[in-house]
Amino acid sequence: MRVEYINPFVESAYNVLKEVLNCQVNRGELYLKSTSTPVLGVAALVGLAGDVEGRILFDMSKETAIKVASVMNGEELKELDDLAKATITELANMITAQAVTKLHDLGFKFDLTPPAIFTGDNMEVTTAEVEALIVPMVIPYGKVEINVAIRERL
Amino acid sequence: MKTKMDFPAINDRRPEGLKEDGTPYRVLIVDDSMFVTKQIGQILTSEGFEIAGVASDGQEAIDKYKELYPNVDLVTMDITMPKMDGVTALEKIMEFDKNAKVVMISALGKQDLVKKSLLLGAKNYIVKPLDRKKVLERIVMSLKK
Ligand SMILES: [Mg+2]
Numbered sequence: 001m002r003v004e005y006i007n008p009f010v011e012s013a014y015n016v017l018k019e020v021l022n023c024q025v026n027r028g029e030l031y032l033k034s035t036s037t038p039v040l041g042v043a044a045l046v047g048l049a050g051d052v053e054g055r056i057l058f059d060m061s062k063e064t065a066i067k068v069a070s071v072m073n074g075e076e077l078k079e080l081d082d083l084a085k086a087t088i089t090e091l092a093n094m095i096t097a098q099a100v101t102k103l104h105d106l107g108f109k110f111d112l113t114p115p116a117i118f119t120g121d122n123m124e125v126t127t128a129e130v131e132a133l134i135v136p137m138v139i140p141y142g143k144v145e146i147n148v149a150i151r152e153r154l
Numbered sequence: 155m156k157t158k159m160d161f162p163a164i165n166d167r168r169p170e171g172l173k174e175d176g177t178p179y180r181v182l183i184v185d186d187s188m189f190v191t192k193q194i195g196q197i198l199t200s201e202g203f204e205i206a207g208v209a210s211d212g213q214e215a216i217d218k219y220k221e222l223y224p225n226v227d228l229v230t231m232d233i234t235m236p237k238m239d240g241v242t243a244l245e246k247i248m249e250f251d252k253n254a255k256v257v258m259i260s261a262l263g264k265q266d267l268v269k270k271s272l273l274l275g276a277k278n279y280i281v282k283p284l285d286r287k288k289v290l291e292r293i294v295m296s297l298k299k
Contacts, residue, residue, distance in 0.1 A: 020189050073282060074187030075234050075261040083261055086283035087189075 005103070006030070006133045006148045009056055012098035013137050013146050020091065021071050021139060028136035028143065039123040040145065041065070042080065044092035050110025054130055054150035056099075058092045062119070064142030071141070080119060089115045095146075170294050171202030179297060180206035180225055184215040184240065185232035185259060190284070194230055194259075197289045212238025216246050219254070228255045228297060231276070233267050241271055248275040257296050259284070 010027065017025045042065040044058040060068070062080055068091065069084035070077045077084050092115040100112060132149040171178050181203050185191045188210075195205050206226050209215040212235055219226060229247065233240040240258060247254050258271045258279040268279045277296035280288055 022188070072187060072189040073261065074185055074190060074232060075282070077261070081262060083282050090283075 003030075003133065004106075005052065005150045006135060006146070008099040008102035008106075009095065009146050009148055010135045010137075012102070013058075013095045013135075013144070016091070016095045016098060017137060017139060017144065020094070021068065021141075023071075023140050026138040028138055030133060030135050033132045033134055033147075039118065039120075039125055041119065041121065041123075042088060043118045043123070043125070044088055044115045045118065045125070046092060046096045046115050047113035048110045048150060049113070051108050051153060052110050052150050053153050054148070056096065056150075057125060057132075057145075057147035058088075058095065059145040059147050060088075061142055064139075064144065067141035068139075068144075085117050085119075089117050092117075169202035170290055171198060171204070178202055178204035179227040180204045180222070181293075182207045182209065182215070182218055182222060182226050182229045184209045184212075184218075184229060184235070184243065186210045186235040187232070190232065190259065190282070193284055194289060197284070197286050198293070200286075201290060203293075211235045212240060212243030212246075215240075215243045216250070219247050220250060223251060228257065228293060230259055230280075230293070231256050231271075232259045233264055233271070234261065241267055241274065244271055244276055245274050255296050255299070257292055 014025050014027060040059045041062040042060055045055055047055045065088050066077050066080055066084055069087040072087050096112060130149040130151050132147050135146045136143045137146060173179060181198055183191050183194050183205060191208050199205060206222050207218045209218045231240040231244055244256050247256060256276045258268060258276045260268050260279055261282050277299050278292045280292050
């Protein structure tokens, strides 16, 4: 996978998290995971189809998701309820929309699937034949991993 | 933010945000979350409403309401906010203007506070997560009350 695909997502994740949470955001080290990716607890997944195909996963622990949703709503949420899930989905939407605009400007053409949210312990996401590049974004409420597996269509 | 929810409907009816004389309804948005303020703002402006002001706590809401009055048609009022909560702010706004139109914005599980707000004179309430349809429906209904 080419690194240039992940940069727009990292940049826009940085901007959006900083804006909506109004907090310090630190970018962790990029790393590579093989096809089977354990998920931290709450994952919003957006699929891409077109010139490039694959998916982006916004992955965080349940505790982090609840805190992020609480800050975004100005409400203290106690559990990962419908409001919390809708908020994390919207966060994924915001980050993706900004990144995709950049990728379209670079000439890549593709469509997006609406974000789907997955929750649970010991989940794994398998992406056939594409390794995933991951950039952890560290915020005061934990970390959000931007997990991108994209390839050019053959 | 481009979701299909945020696109205004394109047809020849009068947008919900305009009065009969063609001028926009003026809304004061009160919420301690910038995310929610922006969400409500986008939904309303896409229908022609005018955002007359925003406030991020109850005290600021009262000050802004008095400052805008009588050029304010409706208030969206968050319940949970720092300094002064939305129910207290509602009460004070109703004392100042008994015809004020206030719509409460609530998270799930706050039925008691919502009930109290309705007794204090709130016209309606919206439970988060917010969506375009729900927000417009409740606000338009409250303006007609
Ligand atoms: Mg609040």
